Amino acid sequence: MTGKNLLMVVGDFGEDLEIVVPFQALQAVGHEVDAVCPEKEAGEKVKTAIHDFRGDQTYLEERGHDFELTATLAEVDPADYDGLVVPGGRAPEYLRTYDEVIETVQHFFEADKPVATLCHGPQILAAAGVLDGYEMTSYPAVRAECERAGCTWVDEVTTDGNLVTAQAWPDHPEWISQFLDLLGTEVQHGEGVPAGD
Structure with missing residues (x-):
């Protein structure tokens, strides 16, 4: 398998698990992932948030980690990337106000390239x-x-054309798996690891 070049649009108080887990998982199977944020450069960091449910009507937000950006949005060309990842959390509500974010998203749809988003990420797509x-x-x-x-909104992880969507980070196994399928990624089992029946 030849790894793909993937772009991830993140921002301050994006959901920690929805940024870090796909960022690392996609690299683990051989893809290159550039994480970008408007008005920030490669090497700078965004602050993530951890969203959890404690019995209230909505989620509780707590401070997560500092996540280092690997590229500068103003310097990347979406045409150089094979797919897009748009995590959720609180970041999408402000990221959608940047023209360069909107234009980047539109490129991937116009070119019919794979896009994976979950949680509040679809706010940017909308x-x-x-x-x-x-x-x-x-x-x-x-x-x-x-x-x-x-x-048409449905209540499950869904792939439709070039778009893979999920509700939140508990959906990661199925969401990431469906995105890998869309990317044409074949995960090889390591030596000594049974492949199953």
Whole structure:
């Protein structure tokens, strides 16, 4: 397998697990991942947030980790990338206000390249006007935005055309697996690891 070049758009208080887990998992199977954020350069950091449920009507947000960016959004060309990852958390509500973020997202849809998003990430896609006609999911509180953007919302991890969506980080195994399928990634079992029956 030849690794793909993937772009991940992140921002301050994006969900920690939804940034770090796919960033590392995609690299672990041989892909190159550039993480970018508007108005920040490679080597700078974004602050992540940890969202958890403690019995309240919505999630609790706590401070996560510092996540280092690997590239500068203003210097990357989306045409150089084979796929896009848009994590969730609180970051999408402000990331969608940047023209360069919207234009980057639109490129991947216009070129029919694989896109993976989850949780609140679809807020950016809705703002980019690219969801019309898709079947997809998101964090349930974002459902209304997605439906107003023209999609059919479903209650499960979903692949429709070039788009893979999930509701939140508990969906990682299926979401990442479906994205790898869309990328054409074949995961090889290591020596001494049984491949199953």
